[in-house]
Amino acid sequence: DAGITQSPRHKVTETGTPVTLRCHQTENHRYMYWYRQDPGHGLRLIHYSYGVKDTDKGEVSDGYSVSRSKTEDFLLTLESATSSQTSVYFCAISGGADTQYFGPGTRLTVL
Amino acid sequence: TQLLEQSPQFLSIQEGENLTVYCNSSSVFSSLQWYRQEPGEGPVLLVTVVTGGEVKKLKRLTFQFGDARKDSSLHITAAQPGDTGLYLCAGDTGTASKLTFGTGTRLQVTL
Secondary structure (H helix, E strand, O other): OOOEEEEOOEEEEOOOOOEEEEEEEOOOOOEEEEEEEEOOOEEEEEEEEEEOOEEEEOOOOOOEEEEEEEOOEEEEEEOOOOHHHOEEEEEEEEOOOOOOEEOOOEEEEEO | OOOOEEEOOEEEEEOOOOEEEEEEOOOOOOOEEEEEEOOOOOOEEEEEEOOOOOEEEEOOEEEEEOOOOOEEEEEEOOOOHHHOEEEEEEEEOOOOOOEEEOOOEEEEEEO
16 A cells, blocks of 8 residues: 555534645655545545645645645645535545555545 | 546446446546545555557456547446445546546445
């Protein structure tokens, strides 16, 4: 199994509070991705990174920001959480050969 | 935006039956992947198809990539309860190893 961990695994927060999710990899892969998964929508890309300090937006980036200061860590921040951001968040990594390896997910509930 | 539609959305069958899941798009993809996801876990890659018309077999699973590289199918022969899960197709966008995911097919196989 690819070495990917996500923290926290579960979080309940209130509307308007900031939230940061962490993805950590031990594979030294170049590409890292944040997705959200909601019923009926499959997986939708939020942001991705193609190297340290190199990031770009995905299809559902509004309300989210990311940072990657080290190869192994990719942080997803919700500056001011809203109920519409209640979802399961997955981090994925890729060495560049199309295949993506996914972390175990973080279940976020915004009340 | 490249979209991938999967059908059916839900499938409940008995052990031993055969089934086919479809993944369709109006866009051409350089490659297409199939993932399976179990509850509480991240998706896991099953197969990647690259060439138009390509057929790949993985034990009782047969994957086909359409000639025009716009669609794909997954056929399972003699389904078993262990096949239960969410099946996702994903097309390579050709940029930074980004994938566009389909909406998913949830399969339940009962005894």
